[in-house]
Each structure stands twice: as structure tokens, then as C-alpha cells.
Amino acid sequence: MDDALIEKLGILADAAKYDASCASSGAKPRSGGKEGLGSTTGAGICHAYTPDGRCVSLLKILLTNHCLFDCVYCINRRSSNVRRARFTVAEVVELTLGFYKRNCIEGLFLSSGIIRSPDHTMEQMMLVARTLRRDHGFAGYIHLKTIPEASPWLIEQAGLWADRLSINLELPTDHSLKAFAPEKNGGTIKAVMGQVNERIVEAKEERRRFSPAGQSTQLIVGADDATDRSVLETSGTLYQRYGLRRVYYSAFSPIPEASSVLPVKPPPLQRENRLYQADWLLRYYGFTVEEIASGGEGGMLDLGIDPKLAWALKNRERFPVDVNRADREMLLRVPGLGARAVDKILSARRHTRLRMEDLGRLSSGLRRARPFLIAADYHPVGGLTDRLDLRQRLVTPSSQLSLF
Amino acid sequence: MHTITLREGADLDGFRRAVRRLAAARTAPEAVLWSVGAPSLFGDEAPALENGPPVFLPQAVGQLIETVVCHGDPERYALLYRLVWRVLNGERALLDQHADPLVHRLERLDKAVRRDIHKMHAFLRFRALPALDGGERYIAWFEPDHHIVEAVAPFFVERFESMVWTILTPKGSLHWDRHRLMTGPPAERPDSLTDDRFAEGWLRYYESTFNPARVNPTAMRAEMPRKYWANMPETAAIPAMVRSAPARVQAMLEAEAAIPRRRMPEKAVAAMAKQAPDSLAELNRLIQRSEPLVPGATQAVLGEGPEGAAIAIVGEQPGDQEDREGRPFVGPAGQLLTAALEEAGVDRGGLYLTNAVKHFKFVQRGKRRIHQSPTSGEVKHYRWWLMTELGFVRPRLVVALGATAALALSGRPVSVLRERGPMAFDGRNGDGRNGDGWNGFVTVHPSYLLRLPGDEERRRAQAEFVADLRRAAALA
Numbered sequence: 098m099d100d101a102l103i104e105k106l107g108i109l110a111d112a113a114k115y116d117a118s119c120a121s122s123g124a125k126p127r128s129g130g131k132e133g134l135g136s137t138t139g140a141g142i143c144h145a146y147t148p149d150g151r152c153v154s155l156l157k158i159l160l161t162n163h164c165l166f167d168c169v170y171c172i173n174r175r176s177s178n179v180r181r182a183r184f185t186v187a188e189v190v191e192l193t194l195g196f197y198k199r200n201c202i203e204g205l206f207l208s209s210g211i212i213r214s215p216d217h218t219m220e221q222m223m224l225v226a227r228t229l230r231r232d233h234g235f236a237g238y239i240h241l242k243t244i245p246e247a248s249p250w251l252i253e254q255a256g257l258w259a260d261r262l263s264i265n266l267e268l269p270t271d272h273s274l275k276a277f278a279p280e281k282n283g284g285t286i287k288a289v290m291g292q293v294n295e296r297i298v299e300a301k302e303e304r305r306r307f308s309p310a311g312q313s314t315q316l317i318v319g320a321d322d323a324t325d326r327s328v329l330e331t332s333g334t335l336y337q338r339y340g341l342r343r344v345y346y347s348a349f350s351p352i353p354e355a356s357s358v359l360p361v362k363p364p365p366l367q368r369e370n371r372l373y374q375a376d377w378l379l380r381y382y383g384f385t386v387e388e389i390a391s392g393g394e395g396g397m398l399d400l401g402i403d404p405k406l407a408w409a410l411k412n413r414e415r416f417p418v419d420v421n422r423a424d425r426e427m428l429l430r431v432p433g434l435g436a437r438a439v440d441k442i443l444s445a446r447r448h449t450r451l452r453m454e455d456l457g458r459l460s461s462g463l464r465r466a467r468p469f470l471i472a473a474d475y476h477p478v479g480g481l482t483d484r485l486d487l488r489q490r491l492v493t494p495s496s497q498l499s500l501f
Numbered sequence: 502m503h504t505i506t507l508r509e510g511a512d513l514d515g516f517r518r519a520v521r522r523l524a525a526a527r528t529a530p531e532a533v534l535w536s537v538g539a540p541s542l543f544g545d546e547a548p549a550l551e552n553g554p555p556v557f558l559p560q561a562v563g564q565l566i567e568t569v570v571c572h573g574d575p576e577r578y579a580l581l582y583r584l585v586w587r588v589l590n591g592e593r594a595l596l597d598q599h600a601d602p603l604v605h606r607l608e609r610l611d612k613a614v615r616r617d618i619h620k621m622h623a624f625l626r627f628r629a630l631p632a633l634d635g636g637e638r639y640i641a642w643f644e645p646d647h648h649i650v651e652a653v654a655p656f657f658v659e660r661f662e663s664m665v666w667t668i669l670t671p672k673g674s675l676h677w678d679r680h681r682l683m684t685g686p687p688a689e690r691p692d693s694l695t696d697d698r699f700a701e702g703w704l705r706y707y708e709s710t711f712n713p714a715r716v717n718p719t720a721m722r723a724e725m726p727r728k729y730w731a732n733m734p735e736t737a738a739i740p741a742m743v744r745s746a747p748a749r750v751q752a753m754l755e756a757e758a759a760i761p762r763r764r765m766p767e768k769a770v771a772a773m774a775k776q777a778p779d780s781l782a783e784l785n786r787l788i789q790r791s792e793p794l795v796p797g798a799t800q801a802v803l804g805e806g807p808e809g810a811a812i813a814i815v816g817e818q819p820g821d822q823e824d825r826e827g828r829p830f831v832g833p834a835g836q837l838l839t840a841a842l843e844e845a846g847v848d849r850g851g852l853y854l855t856n857a858v859k860h861f862k863f864v865q866r867g868k869r870r871i872h873q874s875p876t877s878g879e880v881k882h883y884r885w886w887l888m889t890e891l892g893f894v895r896p897r898l899v900v901a902l903g904a905t906a907a908l909a910l911s912g913r914p915v916s917v918l919r920e921r922g923p924m925a926f927d928g929r930n931g932d933g934r935n936g937d938g939w940n941g942f943v944t945v946h947p948s949y950l951l952r953l954p955g956d957e958e959r960r961r962a963q964a965e966f967v968a969d970l971r972r973a974a975a976l977a
Contacts, residue, residue, distance in 0.1 A: 098698040103705050110709035128659045131679070136660040142623045143724065145735055147711040148743045150720025157710060165769030175769070195699045196706075198639065198664060199627045211769070216776040227792070234663075246773050250791065250885050257792055280769050299878040350714045351753045362754075366715060441599040448598050455600030 098195065106192065108182040112162040112173050113208055115352070116265070116315060117345040121154045121203040121238040123310030124260040133234025135197055135204070137260070141238070142203055155206040155240060156196055160184055160221055164210030168278035169356040170267065170320045170349060173210045177354040183212070189225045190233070197237055204238030204260075205229070211244060219247035219255065226258035238310075245281075245289040252289060253307075256296055261310040261342070264289050269331040273321035277358070290314070290339040297340070311342030318372060319364025320349035324396030329375055329386045336380065346372040371398040378405060381436055382429045401492055406432040409469060410488055419471040421450050431469050432491075433462030465491055504534045507578060510648040510672065511571040512537075516578055520585055521553030530586050535578040561596050562588055565611055571618075571648045572610045580607055617647045622656055624729045627666060628694050639666040642690055642732055648672055651684065658682055700734050707735040713746035714753070781808055781893040784886070788859055794882045795862035795875055800827050804855030804890055811977040813853040813896035814838075815887070817905040817946055821870050824861035829854050834948040838902075841947065841963065845970040853894045857909035858883045880909045891939065898977040899926055899939040900970075903946025910941060917945055921969065923976060942976060944969040 121141035128136040143152035161183035162173040172179055184192075193205045207225055211218050222241050229235040241259040243252055256262055264286055268274045271283045293312050300307035314335060316328055332344040348369035349359070375398060378384040382405070392407030393399045399407040409416060409432045418427050420442055428439045438460035445451060445459065450473040457463050468477055468487060503523070507515040523533060558566075562584065569577050583603060588595050598604055627639035639661070645653075650673040657668065658677055668675040669688035676683040718739075730736040778784040785803045793801070795818075802819035805828060822832035830838055842849050857880055863870040875883075887909055891899060901907040901924075907915035910926040926941035945966060953959040 098702050103698070103702045106702055107705045107709045110706045114710045114712050129663065131662055134661070134663055136656075138656070142619070144623050145707065145733060146721040146725040147707065148718050148721050148739055148746070149712050149715035150717035150724075151712075151715075152724070153707065153710065156706070158706075165766075165772060167766055167769075175766070192702070196703060198637075198661070199629070199699060199703070200625055200641070200661075201703050214772040214776040248776065248885075250787070253794065253882055254792055257794075280766055280773075296882075303876055303878055350712060351750060353753050353756065355753070355756070363714065366717075444597045445600045448594065449600070451600060458600050458602070458605040 098191070102188060102192075105182040105184060105188070106158070108180055109158045109160075109162060109184060112179070112210075113157045113159045113206075115172065115347065115350060116157065116206075116208055116242070117151075117347040118242075118263050118265070118313045118315045118343065119155055119157050119206050119240070120313075120343065121240070123342060124238055125309055127236050129234045129236035133236050134194065135235055135237035137203070137236065137238055144201055144203065153201075154203045155238060156193055156202045156204070157206040158184070158189070158192075158208075160189065160207060160209035160218070160225070161212050162210050163212045166211055166278070166280045168267070168281060169358045170277055170317055172352045172354060174356070176356075179354055186221060186224045186228060190228050193229060193237075194233060194235070197235075202237070204235075204240070206240045206242070208242035209244070211246070215244045215246035216248050216251055219244045219251040223251060223255045223258065226255065230258050240310075243289060243293070245286045249289075249292060252292060253296065256293065256300075256307040259308055261312065262293050262308045263313040263315070264293070265315045266331070266335070267315065267317050268321055269316050269323045269328045270321070273323060277321065287339070290335070290341070294339045294341075311340070313341060313343040313345060315345040315347055318346050318348050318369055320359060325368070325372060325375070325393065325398045326386065326390040326396035328372060329379065329389060332376060333379060333386045344376060346376070365400060367400045368398070371400060371404060375404045383426055384408070384430075402488065403432070405430070406465065406491065416469040417471045417477050418469060420456065421446055421471075421473060431466050433464070433466030433469075434460055435462065438462070502532055502534055503528060504536060505578075506536050506538050509537060511651065513567060513570050516566070516570055516581065518552060519578075520582065521556055523553075523582065524556045524585070524589060525553035530579065530583040533579070533582060535576075535582070537575060537578075556585070556589065558585065558588060559593060559596070565596065565607060568614045568652075569607055569610045571614045571652055573647045574610060577610060580610070614647050614649060614652075617645050618649050618653055620729060621645050621649060621653050624725070624733055625657075625668065626733060627661075628700065629697050630695070632665060636665070639664055640691070640694065641666070641668045642688075642694065643668065643670050644728075644732065645670055645672060650675060654682055654684075696734065704735055704738055708738050708742060711742055713742075713749040716743060716746040718743055778889065781890065784889055784893065788886055793860035795858060795860050795873075795879050797824075797863040797870070797873075798860035799824055801859045802827055802829050802856060802861070803859070804853060804894070805829055806853030806855075806894075807851070808853075808894050810851060810853035810894060811897045812847075812851075812900060812973065813855065813891060813894050813898075814900045814902060815906040815910060816854070816856045816902045817948075818856050818858035818875055819861045820872055820948075821861065821863070824863075824870075829856055833951060834946065837947040837950060837963075841967050841970055844967045845974065847970055847974045853896060855887070855890060857887055857906045859886060875905060877908060877914070880905055884909055884912075896977075897940065898942060898973060900942045900944065900973050901926075902944060903949065906946070907943045910939075915943060917943055921945070922972075940976065942969070942973040944973070 124137040124139060126137060126139045141154055143154045145153040147153060163181050163183060164173045164175055167175040196202045207222050209218050209222055226239050226241060229239065239259045240261045241255050243255065243262050243264045245264050266286055268277055274281055274283045293308065296307045297311060318328060335341045335344055346369050348364050348366050351363050375389045378389055388408055389404050390396060392404050392411055398404055418431055425439060425443060428434060428442060429436065441459045442451065452474045453472050456472060460466065505519045566581055569581055584607060596604060621643055625641050625643045627641045629637045629639055632638040650670055654675050663679065665679055666677050671687050674685040674688045676685060778787055788801045788803060802823050816830065819829060820832040823829055839849055858875045862873045862875055864873055899910060901910050904915055904917050907917060911924065912927060921944050924941045924943050925938055927938040950959060950962050950966060953962055
């Protein structure tokens with residue numbers, strides 16, 4: 098690994114850091130054995146955390162940051178003045194194997210700017226994955242960011258080697274896409290999602306390998322004027338229609354070489370956090386987009402409290418819930434009770450009537466759950482859920498306490 | 502009072518023997534004093550305790566014991582024995598009672614051990630040293646909180662089976678030589694672990710992948726507590742990264758919007774429009790470079806015949822002989838086709854011959870490669886190739902031999918014997934060159950004729966096949 102390669106690595110890792118869709122979970126457990134290298138355990142491992150609190154699990158780089166496109170939110174757009182670099186297929190393979198052997202990573206996340214043509218770019222990315230798998234017996238995780246404008250056959254080929262394919266939609270509405278990413282086409286992107294989904298479903302039925310860990314996408318939040326409601330509506334459609342495994346939300350972040358079209362101030366990071374919480378409610382807690390959005394105002398989620406609490410405060414007539422009798426669906430709607438705590442409650446209450454003290458051992462969010470619960474030894478007096486100051490009482494003061 | 506002394510570290514065997522003996526004697530937990538004290542983790546066997554009969558416990562209890570014995574808490578054996586005692590005395594489903602104080606406490610120990618194991622999987626870093634045989638040896642130093650060295654070994658063996666490595670910890674060590682795992686005594690932190698350039702590259706990667714606009718050291722420390730930092734080379738960069746973050750963000754916000762370099766989008770759009778192969782030869786190069794989408798196949802079998810042929814004949818997929826020779830219709834079915842064409846008075850050299858699926862799909866049975874029909878999904882995956890190919894050949898008539906070819910060309914299942922004869926094929930999934938589709942004709946595949954049992958039946962079917970070919974030739 099020489100100086101020039103280290104230099105390129107710096108440029109092409111920097112260029113890739115705005116992509117949030119970088120998990121390493123969901124692959125079938127497998128191992129490279131005596132001749133190959135690596136394994137996946139199904140869960141994925143974060144090998145380090147950067148000071149932005151994000152997990153480092155894959156070597157996340159671009160093949161190149163040269164790009165023919167001019168998407169305003171992207172630092173690598175054609176009209177940006179950033180330094181450019183380009184890896185060869187062999188260099189990416191060398192880096193992936195070298196870092197993997199030192200136990201720094203779970204595998205590779207490869208994305209790219211578009212050079213020459215979408216097909217040329219996609220083929221180079223596919224070749225990286227193929228070389229790793231076929232020539233080196235690499236059994237670690239490979240995530241390829243599909244170039245949606247590439248020919249269908251190349252995307253089919255990529256799916257043979259990758260654990261996960263993803264296609265970034267980036268903007269939740271067609272009109273934002275048109276304004277911010279003039280060469281991109283929302284229709285093309287969704288057509289590719291449809292194609293990938295179809296292949297994944299077929300491969301499962303026929304027990305073949307095609308992007309076995311599914312597909313994901315990223316939406317940039319706060320660069321355009323889309324509301325949280327419309328972002329979540331887009332996600333809801335993506336989950337239902339295209340069987341996406343994950344939608345990632347990336348709060349638009351100030352970038353060097355910013356375009357003048359973009360807002361000067363980034364959105365609060367809290368907005369991204371709330372969207373992830375809402376997304377979770379959508380996928381695992383049986384909430385609809387409508388219900389989640391109704392917890393906020395004007396299509397935006399409440400930044401001060403999490404969306405489940407926001408919904409509960411606006412639907413107080415449905416509380417308190419008796420932990421010893423309520424069904425799973427309703428327990429999942431209690432603020433402060435996660436799915437794990439709910440499952441523990443259900444299994445524990447077959448043996449005993451739960452008291453507050455017991456709940457303290459089953460859930461770490463009891464402080465917030467308290468006003469919404471009835472337990473064997475606890476009935477909120479005088480309808481605590483009717484108190485007007487309930488919201489204030491539950492919100493942690495956001496300013497840091499002074500030491501003096 | 503019984504005193505039971507177990508080895509230092511995770512003494513699962515010692516605990517198991519003790520439980521058997523105590524359970525057989527119906528000794529209550531209050532009457533047992535557990536102590537840990539015999540020498541080392543991987544040292545000599547502790548003096549064997551007298552064995553009792555096996556104790557039958559629910560699987561979940563067994564798993565919990567296996568993890569919790571790794572914990573550093575000196576009370577762990579006493580707690581575990583209380584659990585075993587209660588389970589054996591009527592509370593079989595005790596582990597479901599997560600609110601029970603004993604269960605709750607054991608679950609916390611279990612979680613702490615699992616977390617420690619997970620962090621060792623995650624935060625251990627190998628460094629490469631040159632080995633005597635010219636290869637590389639990998640070495641790592643790690644300080645786990647609990648006695649997990651043996652518990653993590655399977656993970657590292659499975660992941661790095663093809664490498665030679667050593668993991669040193671203050672609680673024991675592991676050595677893997679590509680064949681055998683050896684355990685060793687506790688180790689001291691090595692004085693110098695020289696780094697190669699990959700470590701330098703990793704540091705650069707770690708610095709570059711950080712976004713200063715999102716700095717959040719609290720979130721980082723929650724997942725990667727300080728105690729692990731000493732053994733992770735990249736963490737040396739953290740203080741400077743955090744310190745410089747606000748200034749970097751300020752500079753970005755204050756910077757004027759960049760004056761864009763004038764680069765025109767026409768190039769991008771033109772490149773996209775022009776990326777489909779622009780000749781049959783180019784298409785064939787792509788097919789040859791591609792990975793088979795069916796299992797088997799040594800090579801792609803390309804279409805053959807002149808571009809602009811009046812008739813294109815589409816078969817199912819290459820067979821064993823086609824796969825070896827790399828040419829279509831050279832096996833038994835191909836020979837039968839040639840004979841039938843001759844009888845029908847059609848010149849094979851003037852036709853374009855190809856297959857719906859470009860690769861031989863087979864399963865190996867001993868020395869024989871048994872042909873497998875492609876699934877409808879596989880046919881669909883090859884459709885793009887076929888349609889693009891026909892777009893270049895531009896035949897006046899496309900003849901589908903058999904159900905697979907008919908499916909590929911029409912996009913729907915076709916019953917060949919019922920629908921044989923002229924049929925319109927749509928070409929929409931192709932490259933648009935021939936958007937309206939093709940005049941088509943459906944007949945049987947010659948391999949169907951080879952499989953018919955009786956001579957009489959086969960003669961009749963072959964005559965019908967020849968008649969079909971004549972009709973098709975007349976239509977073109």
C-alpha cells in the first residue's frame with residue numbers, strides 16, 4: 098500500500114461518507130473456509146465508531162468521484178471543484194482484503210460516481226465483487242450501490258455477487274428530483290427497484306443467490322421542502338411495493354463546495370432521528386403513516402418528543418393500558434415500552450401478576466411509560482393522562498445543566 | 502457446609518460436575534460455599550470431583566449457564582446454582598419470569614458477557630508480521646472484561662481459517678496455524694507491535710469517513726467506551742478530529758457557494774443513451790463476459806448465422822455437446838434439426854440459429870452431466886439478451902422450437918402442441934429496434950422427437966415437424 102493509494106483512499110472515503118445506507122446485516126451465515134477468507138454471521142459487526150457516532154462496519158468508498166451527473170445535493174456532482182480520484186478494480190480488492198484480514202471491517206460498501214457511462218461504471222463495480230468472490234473466495238459482506246441508469250443485465254450480474262443492492266432515491270418526491278438532480282429520473286430508479294425486488298423474490302423461491310440481504314435506499318432530508326409526512330409516505334410505498342429492507346434517512350449536511358441552490362442551514366439532526374423512530378413504528382409496531390403524522394403539526398414530526406409519545410398524547414382516551422391484560426398490539430403503543438420489553442411482559446405475566454417493581458426489571462423506559470400504565474399495584478390517580486402538563490413532565494430538559 | 506473450589510476463569514466442566522454431585526445429594530444452595538482459586542485458565546485439570554448422575558435442565562438454562570460462567574463476578578456460581586435448584590424443584594419455566602430478581606440478575610450477567618464477546622469480535626485488531634515461510638502471520642492483543650477467550654475462538658477460527666494468527670490476552674491466548682487451535686496461558690501486552698502500511702491506510706480511512714458536521718462523541722463513547730481505545734490504533738486520531746470539527750463546519754458554512762465549473766450535461770445524457778451494445782459482435786462480447794444465470798455451463802453458446810437472415814430459429818438452451826463446442830445445435834437434437842431442414846428443403850446455412858438461454862444448465866451425476874430445463878425465471882433473465890440479439894438480426898420470421906423458446910419470445914406460457922403454427926411475438930423487452938415484435942411460428946423442439954417411444958409415433962411426429970418447417974419457410 099503506497100502513498101498514492103493512501104491518498105486516494107482519503108479522497109474516495111471522504112466522498113462516500115454522506116451515504117447512510119451502510120449496514121452489514123441480513124446475509125446468510127457462511128464462511129470462506131480453508132482456501133477463502135472471511136465469514137458472515139447474519140448480524141453484522143460494527144468494528145469502530147467515528148466521533149459522529151456512526152458505526153464503521155464496511156469499507157465505504159467510491160470507485161471514483163468523477164461524475165457525469167450534476168445533482169445539487171452531492172459533493173461529487175460534475176460542477177463541484179473537489180479533488181478527483183479513481184480506484185482500479187485491483188486496488189479496491191487489495192484494500193478490502195487487507196483491512197478485512199486485520200479485522201477492521203465486515204466487508205465492502207462500494208458506490209461510485211458515473212464515469213464514461215452508467216454501464217461502464219456498473220460493470221467495474223460488478224467486477225470488484227466478482228474478483229473478490231471468485232478469485233479470492235471472499236465470504237465477507239458486499240454491498241453494491243446500483244447505478245440505476247445501467248442496463249438491466251448488469252444489475253442482474255451484480256446481484257449474483259453482492260449481499261445487498263441498493264439504489265438511492267435521495268429525494269422523496271418526483272418534483273424535487275427533477276429540480277435537484279436534472280439527469281436522474283425517478284421512474285428509472287423505481288423501475289430498477291422493481292426489477293431487483295422481482296429477482297430477489299424469484300431467487301428465494303428457486304433457492305438461488307441474488308442479493309440475499311435485500312435492497313435498501315437513502316432519502317436526503319432537509320435539502321428540499323418535503324414534509325416528514327411525505328417522506329414517510331414515500332417510505333411506506335417503498336416498503337410495501339418494492340419490499341425494501343431498509344430506508345435510510347440522511348439529514349442534509351453542509352458540504353464543502355456547496356451549491357447555491359441548497360439551503361444554507363442544515364436541518365436539525367433531531368429530524369433525522371425522529372424519522373428513524375417513525376420508520377421503526379411503521380415497520381415493527383403496526384403504526385400507519387397517517388397515525389404517525391397525526392402526532393405532529395402540519396406534516397412535521399414533533400422534534401421535542403418521540404413520535405410514539407406524540408401519538409399517545411394526542412390519543413389519551415386509549416390509555417392507561419393494563420399490562421396484565423392488554424394485547425400485544427396495544428402494549429406496543431405504550432410510550433417507553435419497546436418490542437423486547439413487551440415480549441418479556443407477555444411471557445412473564447403467564448406466571449405472575451406484574452407489579453410496578455417487576456416492570457422496572459423488564460423495561461428501562463418505565464419513567465415515560467408510567468402515566469400510560471395500569472399494573473397490579475398501580476393505577477394512575479385521577480387520570481394522570483388528562484393532566485395538561487403531561488408533555489412537559491415527560492420531556493427531558495434539552496439544555497445542559499450548569500456545573501456551577 | 503460444602504465448599505466447592507473451581508478453576509479460575511470459566512470453569513464450565515467443574516461447575517457441571519459440582520451441580521451433578523450437589524443435586525444428587527439434594528444439597529440446598531444455602532449450604533454451598535463457592536470459591537474460585539485453583540491456578541490458571543488453561544492450566545492443569547482441577548482435581549476431579551466425584552461424579553453424580555446427569556441433571557436434566559431446559560435447553561435455555563444450559564445456554565445461560567454456558568455464558569454466565571464466563572463472567573468475572575465471583576458470585577456467578579452461587580447464583581447459577583440457585584437457579585438450577587429452583588428449576589429442579591418445580592419451577593421449570595423460571596427463565597420465562599424475567600421479572601424475578603434472580604432471573605433478572607442472571608440475565609444482566611448474561612448480557613454483559615455477550616456484550617464483551619461482541620466487543621472482542623469487533624474491536625480486536627490484527628497486525629501483520631512477516632512469517633518464516635514468506636507469508637504473513639497475524640497477531641492481536643486484547644483485554645476482555647470477562648473470561649471469554651475460549652468462547653470467542655470459534656468466531657475467529659471460522660472467519661480467519663486460512664490465516665495464521667495469535668490472539669494474546671491477560672486471561673489466556675489462542676494460536677491458530679490453519680489446522681489446529683491451541684490455547685495458551687495469559688500473556689503480557691507485547692512491547693512493540695509494528696504496523697504495516699495498511700494500519701496507516703486504515704487511519705486515513707477512519708479520519709476521512711468522519712463527518713465533522715455531525716460530531717457526537719457521546720454517541721460514539723456509548724458504543725465504543727474508552728477502555729477499548731488503547732488497543733485500537735485508529736482511536737489515536739479521535740481527539741484531533743473532535744477538536745477541529747467546529748472550525749471545519751464553520752468554514753463550510755462561511756464559504757461562498759462555489760462557482761460551478763461549466764461542464765455540460767449533454768455528455769452525460771448522450772453517454773446514457775449510447776450504452777446499449779451497437780452491434781451483434783459487441784452484444785456477443787457482453788454475453789461471453791457475463792456470468793451464467795443458470796448453474797453449470799463452461800461457456801456461453803452464441804447465436805450463429807448471417808445477420809439479416811430471413812428466418813431465426815430459437816431453441817431452448819445449449820446441451821452437453823453444445824457447451825463443449827461452444828456452438829448451437831450440434832448435438833443429437835441439432836443433427837435431427839439439420840436432417841429435418843434438409844427434408845423440408847431449407848438451407849441451414851441461410852438461417853440464424855440461437856437459443857433462448859445462452860448457457861447449459863446441468864447437474865453432475867457421476868461422469869454424466871444431466872440436462873436441466875431452465876425455470877421461467879431463468880428464461881426471463883435471458884430475455885434481454887435474446888431480444889437484443891434478434892433486434893440485430895432482424896429476421897422476417899422467428900421460429901420457436903418448443904415451450905421454453907415460445908415462453909421467452911411471447912412472454913407467456915405456451916402449450917406447443919395446441920398452439921403450434923403462426924404466432925405474433927412481442928419484442929418490447931428488447932432494445933426497441935423492433936418495437937412491434939416479430940412474426941413468429943411455434944413448433945416442437947427436436948429433442949421432443951428424440952424422446953418419443955414408438956417408431957410409428959416418432960415417424961409421424963417427424964413428418965409433422967418437417968411440414969411445420971416447410972410452412973414456416975413459406976411464411977418468411
